[in-house]
Amino acid sequence: MRILFLLCFCFPAFSQVSLQLKPEVYDFEAEDYYISSVQDERVSQYFLGKVFLRNQSLTDLLIDGGTENAFLNNTRQGFRQNRNGVSLIIKIEELAFSEKRNSNGLIDGYSEMKLKVFGVLEQDTLELCSPRSSNRYNRSLGTAHELAYEPLxxxxxxxxxxxxxxxxxxxxxxxxxxxxxxxxxIEPFSYQNRGDTVHYFSRKVTWNDFKGRPPMASKFAAAIFPSIGIGTKLTIRNRKLVAIIKPQVFMIPSQSWVKAGSMNASALRHEQLHFDITKVVMDRLIEKLRKIEANTMDDLSSMIQYEYLESFREMNKLQQQYDDESRHNLDRVGQAKWEEKVQNWLKEGS
Incomplete structure (x- = not known):
């Protein structure tokens, strides 16, 4: 008769320390926002670190249900928030507990949390701030349980x-x-002439402002180079996206020219009217800018730039139309019609 001996080896079960985040009654409230989601950027939303057991072995410190649900539920239950406010997304960048034994046989511990907060604005997410917190603690080997870590x-x-x-x-x-x-x-127009610039509101143009060299191949007597510009500063004041715009209407002497023998009063009036048309275009641009409404800085900047480019195209179109219909000041009737038309436009914009 043979007797079979069955040897059983009993291995200690691998022990883990699991936390369940308790409710918290916050003694402050959110007036302008609410936390819509928590996103853990780490490898695992359950793992919090390695901690020492009584037998001096290391084990995993975990959070039941994961960090995302635990923290979001914690704020929803105990933190009063404005559900009509800005939606915020909290991303967990770092979250870890670490421990080591010291010379006295006790455990020195360190815990750290680093977050990034983003707000949802229309279709964009904008970074808001980066909160962080940490703790240093000291404990004995016999206290590796939920009560040692959950409050931290x-x-x-x-x-x-x-x-x-x-x-x-x-x-x-x-x-x-x-x-x-x-x-x-809209800030006041520039008046002071500097360098190669004559501003519209400084004075009427004179032939002395035409300093460029006439092109040999040109059949025209003179040409003025007027333009528009806007200096734009974007800022935020009292919860308003503010665009401070400095309008400029100017001509550039070095690119404006007149041929010898063509410096008469009629020709100068023709060139001045080109300058006046530029002012008309700026008046129209300012009216368009005043009507802009935007909810993001990018939109505000883009809208201003769009209106400026459209006005620049309008300026070139009107200048060409003026020269065509007046035949560069050769058609007196056409010139007179444009002088009347531009003067009426200037009155509308004043």
Missing amino acids: LRQMWVSCIEYLNGYVANSVNRLELFNTGSEII
């Missing part, structure tokens, strides 16, 4: 949300995310 984890999260809330409260009036619309400010 929750405290870091609440500290980051408190930082976020304070940042928004202190900066809301100058943050693009929280704008309530746009405002266009």
Whole structure:
């Protein structure tokens, strides 16, 4: 008779420490935003680090249900937020507990949390701030359980949300995310002539302003080079996206020319009217700019640039039409019609 001996080896079960984030009643509230989602950018949203067990072995520190649900539910339950405000996305960049034994046989621990907060503005997400929090702690080997870590984890999260809330409260009036619309400010026209520039409002043009060399092949007696420009500064004031615009109507002497023997009063009036047409175009541009409404800085900048380019094209078109219909001042009737037309336009814009 044979006896079969069955040897059983009992291995200790691998122990993990799991946390369940407890509710928190926040003693502050969000007036201008709400947290719509939490996204963990780390490899795992469940893993928090390695911690020591009583037997001096290391084990995983985990969070039940993952960080995304745990933190989002924590804020939804205990943090009063404005659901009609700006939607914020919180991304977890770093979150970890680490421990090491010291010379006294105790455990020195360190925990750290780093977040990035983004706001949703129309179809874009804009970075808002980067809260962070950390803790240093000391414990004995016999305390590796939820009560040793959950309060630290929750405290870091609440500290980051408190930082976020304070940042928004202190900066809301100058943050693009929280704008309530746009405002266009038109500054006065430039008057002072500098360098190779004669501004429209400084004076009428004279033949002394035509300093360029006449092209040999040109059949015309004179040509003025007028143009428009806008200096634009974008800023945020009192929750408004503000565009401060400095309009300029000018001519460039070095590119304007007149042939010898052509410096008469009639020809100068013709060239001055080209300058007047440029002012008309600027008046129209200013009216278009005043009507701009935007909710993002990119849109505000793009709209201003679009209107400027459209006006520049209109200026070139009108200048060409004026020369065609007046036959470069040879058609007196056509010239007179344009003089009357431009004067009426200037009155409308004044």
